[in-house]
Amino acid sequence: MDAQSAESKAKVRNIWKITAYLTIITIVEVIIGLYVSGHMSKFYVNSGFILLTILKAALIVKVFMHLGDEFKNMILTILIPLTLFIWFIIAFLADGAFWLKINHMFGIR
Amino acid sequence: MSSIALEKESSKVVWGGGRSPFNLSYGKIMMWYFLMSDAFTFGAFLISYGTTRFFSALWPDANSVFKSFPFFPDTANLPLMFVSLMTFILIVSSVTMVLAVHAGHCRDKAGVIKWMIWTIIGGIAFLSCQAWEWNHLHHHGAWWGSFLNGADAERLPHFFKHDTAPALLAAEGANAANKFFNFFFTITGFHGAHVASGVVLNIIILLNTINGTYERRGHYEMVEKVGLYWHFVDLVWVFVFTCFYLL
Numbered sequence: 001m002d003a004q005s006a007e008s009k010a011k012v013r014n015i016w017k018i019t020a021y022l023t024i025i026t027i028v029e030v031i032i033g034l035y036v037s038g039h040m041s042k043f044y045v046n047s048g049f050i051l052l053t054i055l056k057a058a059l060i061v062k063v064f065m066h067l068g069d070e071f072k073n074m075i076l077t078i079l080i081p082l083t084l085f086i087w088f089i090i091a092f093l094a095d096g097a098f099w100l101k102i103n104h105m106f107g108i109r
Numbered sequence: 110m111s112s113i114a115l116e117k118e119s120s121k122v123v124w125g126g127g128r129s130p131f132n133l134s135y136g137k138i139m140m141w142y143f144l145m146s147d148a149f150t151f152g153a154f155l156i157s158y159g160t161t162r163f164f165s166a167l168w169p170d171a172n173s174v175f176k177s178f179p180f181f182p183d184t185a186n187l188p189l190m191f192v193s194l195m196t197f198i199l200i201v202s203s204v205t206m207v208l209a210v211h212a213g214h215c216r217d218k219a220g221v222i223k224w225m226i227w228t229i230i231g232g233i234a235f236l237s238c239q240a241w242e243w244n245h246l247h248h249h250g251a252w253w254g255s256f257l258n259g260a261d262a263e264r265l266p267h268f269f270k271h272d273t274a275p276a277l278l279a280a281e282g283a284n285a286a287n288k289f290f291n292f293f294f295t296i297t298g299f300h301g302a303h304v305a306s307g308v309v310l311n312i313i314i315l316l317n318t319i320n321g322t323y324e325r326r327g328h329y330e331m332v333e334k335v336g337l338y339w340h341f342v343d344l345v346w347v348f349v350f351t352c353f354y355l356l
Binding site: 001002003008011012015016019022023026027029030032033034037046049050053056057060061063064065066070071073074078081082084085088089092093095096097099100103 | 130131132133138141145148149152153156157159160161163164166172188189193196197200201203204206207208210211212214215217220336337340341343344347348350351354355356
């Protein structure tokens with residue numbers, strides 16, 4: 001691939017487009033953090049933050065790390081182990097809920 | 110050969126030996142798996158942070174803890190501004206890194222050198238920001254194991270929402286601030302160590318590029334491998350930013 005070719009220029013344009021997306025998402029997060037957080041249900045605000053974070057992560061992994069260009073099998077060997085996080089979050093929230101209950105029961109807050 | 114064309118071949122051909130079934134070099138695959146395992150390390154840190162926060166009756170308010178900016182008086186109330194700047198610096202350095210990788214694909218040595226230098230500058234700028242923030246918080250009494258046994262108690266109210274009940278603050282404030290800052294310094298410190306080692310790796314790659322090592326080798330794959338690491342560091346920061354500053 002030649003640096004001056006149309007293919008190369010299209011790729012560079014795409015990189016800057018993704019940069020703009022990442023910047024816009026971060027600005028939106030900051031605006032929510034400053035002006036919306038505290039005026040709305042915490043559940044919705046936090047769900048929004050987590051969705052935006054995952055969107056940012058996906059853009060970085062797919063485009064910047066070029067995982068989107070790899071073989072499907074390669075992508076799956078990376079993504080399938082990461083689904084363990086779903087279990088981790090469920091397990092540790094359950095653990096946290098148990099501790100919360102015990103703390104209330106014995107009056108330690 | 111395009112990857113799609115290769116993928117359509119029968120699995121017997123692809124997995125029959127003699128070539129990488131993933132069409133990737135050993136080094137790049139190992140970098141991916143290393144990063145995946147590192148993701149679990151950071152994930153474990155952040156999940157334990159989340160669990161601790163979940164069962165704590167009181168927790169510091171991010172907009173009250175992180176509200177200062179360099180060169181502004183200490184009384185300035187600028188929540189999220191400095192960390193947004195840090196996030197932006199790291200995103201931009203990730204962009205310059207991907208441009209360096211792209212220049213490597215084009216065998217454009219001058220391009221690789223230019224974008225690697227910008228990436229290194231971005232990394233050092235990020236580390237400097239973090240050093241400022243750590244130093245600033247340390248001046249306000251925060252450190253590993255701080256606020257226990259009544260130390261710096263007069264500073265505690267600044268870390269919490271203004272409408273926190275005084276009785277709750279007196280009972281739980283020191284404990285909550287101690288846990289919060291232990292996690293904060295451990296996780297941002299571990300991330301900062303990754304950034305610092307990434308900067309060192311970037312400098313090594315830059316020197317090799319200037320020396321023409323990759324030009325002689327015929328490919329710039331080392332730039333790609335270090336690029337993967339650098340993007341991962343940015344990726345982790347995206348999650349640290351959400352967990353500590355937004356949620």
